[in-house]
Amino acid sequence: MDAAWAIDWLRRSAAVVAEHRVALSELDRAIGDGDHGENLDRGFTAILAKLDEEAPPTPGAAFKMAAMTLISKVGGAAGPLYGTAFLRAGTAVGDAAALDSALLVAALTAARDGVVARGKAESGDKTMIDAWTPAVDAAAAADRSAPAAVLAAAAEAAEAGAVATDPLIARKGRASYLGERSMGHRDPGAASSALILRAAADAAAAAAPAGASGTGA
Amino acid sequence: MDAAWAIDWLRRSAAVVAEHRVALSELDRAIGDGDHGENLDRGFTAILAKLDEEAPPTPGAAFKMAAMTLISKVGGAAGPLYGTAFLRAGTAVGDAAALDSALLVAALTAARDGVVARGKAESGDKTMIDAWTPAVDAAAAADRSAPAAVLAAAAEAAEAGAVATDPLIARKGRASYLGERSMGHRDPGAASSALILRAAADAAAAAAPAGASGTGA
Amino acid sequence: MSVGLVIVSHSAQLAAGVVELAAQMARDVVLVPAGGTDDGGIGTSLDKVMSALGQADGGDGVVVLTDLGSAVMTAESALEFMGNPEKIVLADAPLVEGAVAAAVAAQSGAALAVVQKAAEAALSPG
Amino acid sequence: MSVGLVIVSHSAQLAAGVVELAAQMARDVVLVPAGGTDDGGIGTSLDKVMSALGQADGGDGVVVLTDLGSAVMTAESALEFMGNPEKIVLADAPLVEGAVAAAVAAQSGAALAVVQKAAEAALSPG
Ligand SMILES: Nc1ncnc2c1ncn2[C@@H]1O[C@H](COP(=O)(O)OP(=O)(O)O)[C@@H](O)[C@H]1O
Numbered sequence: 072m073d074a075a076w077a078i079d080w081l082r083r084s085a086a087v088v089a090e091h092r093v094a095l096s097e098l099d100r101a102i103g104d105g106d107h108g109e110n111l112d113r114g115f116t117a118i119l120a121k122l123d124e125e126a127p128p129t130p131g132a133a134f135k136m137a138a139m140t141l142i143s144k145v146g147g148a149a150g151p152l153y154g155t156a157f158l159r160a161g162t163a164v165g166d167a168a169a170l171d172s173a174l175l176v177a178a179l180t181a182a183r184d185g186v187v188a189r190g191k192a193e194s195g196d197k198t199m200i201d202a203w204t205p206a207v208d209a210a211a212a213a214d215r216s217a218p219a220a221v222l223a224a225a226a227e228a229a230e231a232g233a234v235a236t237d238p239l240i241a242r243k244g245r246a247s248y249l250g251e252r253s254m255g256h257r258d259p260g261a262a263s264s265a266l267i268l269r270a271a272a273d274a275a276a277a278a279a280p281a282g283a284s285g286t287g288a
Numbered sequence: 289m290d291a292a293w294a295i296d297w298l299r300r301s302a303a304v305v306a307e308h309r310v311a312l313s314e315l316d317r318a319i320g321d322g323d324h325g326e327n328l329d330r331g332f333t334a335i336l337a338k339l340d341e342e343a344p345p346t347p348g349a350a351f352k353m354a355a356m357t358l359i360s361k362v363g364g365a366a367g368p369l370y371g372t373a374f375l376r377a378g379t380a381v382g383d384a385a386a387l388d389s390a391l392l393v394a395a396l397t398a399a400r401d402g403v404v405a406r407g408k409a410e411s412g413d414k415t416m417i418d419a420w421t422p423a424v425d426a427a428a429a430a431d432r433s434a435p436a437a438v439l440a441a442a443a444e445a446a447e448a449g450a451v452a453t454d455p456l457i458a459r460k461g462r463a464s465y466l467g468e469r470s471m472g473h474r475d476p477g478a479a480s481s482a483l484i485l486r487a488a489a490d491a492a493a494a495a496a497p498a499g500a501s502g503t504g505a
Numbered sequence: 506m507s508v509g510l511v512i513v514s515h516s517a518q519l520a521a522g523v524v525e526l527a528a529q530m531a532r533d534v535v536l537v538p539a540g541g542t543d544d545g546g547i548g549t550s551l552d553k554v555m556s557a558l559g560q561a562d563g564g565d566g567v568v569v570l571t572d573l574g575s576a577v578m579t580a581e582s583a584l585e586f587m588g589n590p591e592k593i594v595l596a597d598a599p600l601v602e603g604a605v606a607a608a609v610a611a612q613s614g615a616a617l618a619v620v621q622k623a624a625e626a627a628l629s630p631g
Numbered sequence: 632m633s634v635g636l637v638i639v640s641h642s643a644q645l646a647a648g649v650v651e652l653a654a655q656m657a658r659d660v661v662l663v664p665a666g667g668t669d670d671g672g673i674g675t676s677l678d679k680v681m682s683a684l685g686q687a688d689g690g691d692g693v694v695v696l697t698d699l700g701s702a703v704m705t706a707e708s709a710l711e712f713m714g715n716p717e718k719i720v721l722a723d724a725p726l727v728e729g730a731v732a733a734a735v736a737a738q739s740g741a742a743l744a745v746v747q748k749a750a751e752a753a754l755s756p757g
């Protein structure tokens with residue numbers, strides 16, 4: 072998965088965030104302040120503008136550009152959280168021209184660890200961690216498959232993780248103010264994480280011919 | 289001590305507060321926010337305006353007017369504190385046309401109790417209480433003397449009490465943020481209380497021929 | 506209806522900012538700022554506090570939050586003038602954190618004592 | 632010189648109000664607000680925080696106070712970008728009460744750790 076894939080991932084993320092902007096903010100309205108979709112859309116729109124100016128030469132450069140832009144532009148908790156995730160992913164892959172399955176797993180793991188370091192949430196606290204950690208586990212379990220399959224496994228696990236936040240009681244972030252009243256609602260950050268990881272898998276599927284296998288980039 | 293005395297007390301208080309406006313704020317600058325003189329001057333200037341409009345018919349009416357005006361106009365802690373003091377004094381004297389020594393002691397005691405109820409400070413906390421409580425005690429001890437002597441005793445004790453705040457460590461009000469660094473400074477509210485109680489004594493001295501004795505009004 | 510909140514501060518900007526912040530998570534709660542002196546200076550105003558209390562009271566009660574000690578005294582004086590109405594209570598809480606927690610509780614329709622407790626138990630969540 | 636303070640809030644008004652309040656008791660302390668998003672909305676801004684940190688640092692260090700959790704995360708991100716300078720510390724304190732206490736401590740010339748502790752020990756005095 073090379074720079075073109077990373078750029079495609081970011082563009083697809085921007086598209087899917089724009090598409091689900093209202094839905095994400097509605098999730099956030101129920102248990103937060105109702106801005107998660109707008110926040111992310113602002114951030115990814117700024118990423119698109121940067122990509123139009125200059126194409127990052129490596130996946131790591133693309134991740135770092137995304138990190139800076141999200142931290143600067145999002146304005147809510149999602150900014151430093153996704154920003155730190157992309158920053159750590161960028162550091163994890165260094166200046167590799169392309170990412171094989173092992174590097175993808177390393178990048179996802181570093182991203183998740185970055186979210187944990189920044190937000191200090193644990194699994195089950197009803198945050199984006201509950202999408203990221205299953206995604207990292209699934210990616211690691213699939214690390215002998217092709218990159219596209221690794222990302223597909225991560226996306227699927229993130230989606231299941233997001234759904235599984237519904238019955239949880241929030242213990243971090245704004246939703247934690249609601250205590251038990253946060254039950255029965257999906258965490259918006261887990262939902263957006265699932266969308267963004269699905270975008271990564273879709274970009275990989277579009278780059279790799281269907282059915283391709285092996286652990287190469 | 290009748291309505292004319294109460295009005296004269298308020299006018300003399302206004303004059304002495306105006307005269308010491310800068311000095312009181314300087315005391316407050318050392319251990320607070322530097323506005324005590326301005327705060328009180330704003331309040332007593334408003335009292336003068338009210339007195340020019342309409343002369344209160346009884347001491348109690350004068351005290352209640354002063355109370356409302358100080359609470360509304362002072363804008364700092366001194367507003368509700370002096371306001372509550374005058375309010376309770378007004379309630380204590382009811383609609384008596386003139387105050388004998390016993391009623392004066394009752395008024396001063398009620399005023400002090402009002403400051404305590406409002407500010408929850410104890411003696412030694414380096415607040416205006418440290419002027420008021422010695423004043424009340426001295427007035428009570430002099431309650432068989434003429435009203436002017438009761439007030440003179442109160443004023444003298446308040447002045448000594450204010451001076452005695454110098455070495456104290458503040459435990460209430462803004463000065464308490466300074467902890468031990470509040471030592472070596474006079475409490476501004478104790479200083480203004482001494483000025484205002486001296487004004488009461490001066491008004492009484494001006495009303496009563498010097499050397500008059502007895503407990504009448 | 507829900508419990509209303511009054512934010513008493515020495516600074517008009519501070520009171521307005523707390524209302525702005527708390528309103529984000531409590532769209533249906535009446536939040537009224539009472540900041541600064543009558544003439545726009547730094548300090549508290551009995552008149553502003555009393556009129557804010559009137560505005561905030563929709564029938565379910567009002568929780569009052571304050572910044573410094575003299576704001577507490579002004580608020581207590583206002584309550585005394587109003588005859589210490591049972592349905593107006595002061596919260597002993599950090600201003601910003603207490604206001605957000607109380608606003609969220611009020612938004613959920615919680616009763617007066619519960620909203621007051623939410624303010625008083627406020628710690629900043631992650 | 633003295634320790635500087637940066638007030639990070641989701642609301643520009645709130646940050647400015649806290650600065651206004653704390654400045655009353657700390658005339659010589661550099662107090663810098665970093666409130667709201669870049670475009671004036673409600674939220675936090677990395678750029679505002681980083682430039683406030685730059686302004687507040689006169690050599691004796693900076694204590695950062697924050698409102699909600701996401702402001703903490705923005706501030707921590709800013710510190711990470713700046714290589715976690717030893718002389719910039721976050722206070723785990725109620726915003727308004729902590730800022731006033733820290734400002735008073737800084738005004739007295741207290742060292743960084745003392746100013747930070749003053750914020751963290753803040754209870755509202757009478
Ligand atoms: N401490 C935290 N750790 C992990 N994720 C968090 C934390 N706090 C918030 N989040 C995530 O951020 C999401 C909210 O993002 P957003 O609405 O942009 O921020 P804000 O709450 O500042 O408005 C939540 O749904 C949750 O997934």
Ligand SMILES: Nc1ncnc2c1ncn2[C@@H]1O[C@H](COP(=O)(O)OP(=O)(O)O)[C@@H](O)[C@H]1O
Pocket residue numbers: 316320321322323324327328363364365366367369403406407408409414415416417460461462475476477478574575757
């Ligand atoms: N809790 C309290 N109990 C009694 N007196 C107090 C209390 N808090 C403050 N004071 C008095 O108020 C004075 C300060 O008044 P002022 O400067 O008008 O108020 P602020 O501190 O709001 O600026 C102090 O010097 C002290 O005497």
Ligand SMILES: [Mg+2]
Pocket residue numbers: 099103104105106107147
């Ligand atoms: Mg949100």
Ligand SMILES: [Mg+2]
Pocket residue numbers: 104106146147148673674
């Ligand atoms: Mg937000």
Ligand SMILES: [Mg+2]
Pocket residue numbers: 316320321322323324364
């Ligand atoms: Mg003062």
Ligand SMILES: [Mg+2]
Pocket residue numbers: 321323363364365547548
């Ligand atoms: Mg003041």
